[in-house]
Amino acid sequence: MVSLRFGPGLLEDGGTKYFMIAAIGPMICCLLILIWWLAASRATWKERLFGFLGLVAGVIVALLVVHPSLHGPGIVFIVIPLGLVLFVVGASLLRDRRPLRRTGVALVLALIGCCLPALLRNEGMSGDYALVLHWRWTPTPEELMLANRSTSSAGAKGSTIAADASQMFLEPEWPGFRGENRNGWQIGPVIATTWNTKPPEQLWKITVGPGWGSFAVAGEFLFTQEQRGPMECVVCYDANTGKEIWVQQTEARFDDPMGGPGPRTTPTLADGKLFVTGATGNLMRLDPSTGAIIWKQDLQKVANRKPPMWGFTASPLVTGSMVIVHAGGEGDKGILAFDIESGQPVWSAASGDHSYSSAQLNRIAGEDSVLMLSNSGIDLLDPATGKMRLRYEWPIGDYRALQPKVVGEDIVLIPTGSNKGTRAIRIKNDGGSYSAEELWTSRNMKPDFSDFVVFEGHAYGFDGGIFASINLETGNRNWKGGRYGKGQVVLLESSGLLLVAAESGDVVLLKADPSEDVELASFKAIEGKTWNHPVLVGDRLYLRNAQEAACYRLPLVDTNKTDKSL
Helix, strand or coil: CHHHHCCHHEEEEEEEHHHHHHHHHHHHHHHHHHHHHHHHHCCCCCHHHHHHHHHHHHHHHHHHHHHHHHHHHHHHHHHHHHHHHHHHHHHCCCCCCCCHHHHEEEHHHHHHHHHHHHHEEEEEECCCCCCCEEEECCHHHHHHHHHHHHHCCCCECCCCHHHHHHHHCCCCCCCCCHHHHCCCEEEEEECCCCCCCCEEEEEEECCCCCCCCCCCEEEEEEEEEEEEEEEEEEEECCCCCCCCEEEEEEEEECCCCCCCCCCCCEEEEECCEEEEEECEEEEEEECCCCCCCCCCHHHHHHHCCCCCCCCCCCCCCCECCCCEEECCCCCCCCCEEEECCCCCCCECCCEEEEEEECEEEEEEEEEEEEEEECCCCCEEEECCCCCCCEECCCCCCCCCCCCEEEEECCEEEEEEEECCEEEEEEEECCCCEEEEEEEEEECCCCCCCCCCECCCCEEEECCCEEEEEEEECCEEEEEEEECCCCCCCEEEEECCCEEEEECEEEEEECCCCCCCCCCEEEEEECCCCCHHHEEECCCCEEECCCCCCEEEEEECCCCCCCCCCC
């Protein structure tokens, strides 16, 4: 059980490739133990039946006493294997004793094993699918944050938003998820790499509620989403100080044993308006100056579906007079478009029923199309009508949680987890008739839920938990290097650099070089599991996870110097 559970994580492709072995392997061992006990042990039939029923009762008792966060993966990974291991130990050590005593002691040990995890609490899973365990009575980061807010008059307040800030909202520097075009690119000043002599300067660091989205940035204002107890919140922070300016709260809470609690999306700023999607399906337009709700739609009702396993995760896409999200409903309720002024439905289109990606707008083969990646493949739609221009089928039995990448005028990269890899397709538009051909499929980049970036003919991103680069002409691997968990990456295009926010909360600077893996600098930025996308505006780096947010000023290259080695 130990080797099957933890062995795959030590291999090159880690838990991503062999997750099913790590998850199901120990349970298969448990099943083999039961088969041995019922069919091959030297116990009497009465003893076998008594032992089997006793084990079932032990698991039921454990379900009643363990922390609710251990239900699901915790029962599979810890409770049942630990109970059965101690049962086998007891039965083996007392194999020469009388049946009643032998089985009775074994069942007592099994009950102890099943109930020992009641001392623990699970705070989700790491990127390699390991439970994040703490003592049951240790306060969670969310509880500590809420307690701190209650003792500090609901948190420190920043400056109010002046009336002339509306221009900032019309021209946001980072309008939403992964920036403009959702490609994870920063075009700005050249960042210096000499962090050992001139390290990034921390401007502020604050505690925040759980949430797996990122920031939208407009001038002096940051917008994000987080969970605060039973309330799902949209929050505006002062970008200079980290102080809260306003908060809009909606009574809703989504929590799951793997991801933990909190909203999963990033707010979108467009046309001076703010749009958000909650994990339970609340799609809202807010006033970015005050947080006031202009309108609200319930995706569960519109799409006639319950939240998917890890919640609604589609960051809103605004194009023209519409805001577009993926909901995954049956029939034509997969992708939904709403009028940005009234919030009323405009059109809907069929799509896959399981996706943690967001719709994005790209120009492909001469026309603007809405791209949506789901478990069925990728869809290209007319943004004005929702008409399906192309459905490229590449179904998977699991999930997709990544953004497609458009290269040039007609090539689309489809990243996929579940050991499927990444595929390049060429889109053709023959007088409005769309088609696609596969160029290559590469298992050299299997990004799971870590998006990649493209620079000068090469892709850089995560192959499982290891950072890698592939050639976009062939899909062949250039190199495979550092282990940063399931982190996220931003391309600093003007600098020719890659900024990686590692799962550990470290920030790592790499050279965007296809010939070799060159790590230039790193520093510890925030504490806790970090799956959220980093944001870089100018020299300001904004980071957050489910417990902390921080802002750092990165050093810039002195353009007056001739030494370009900086």
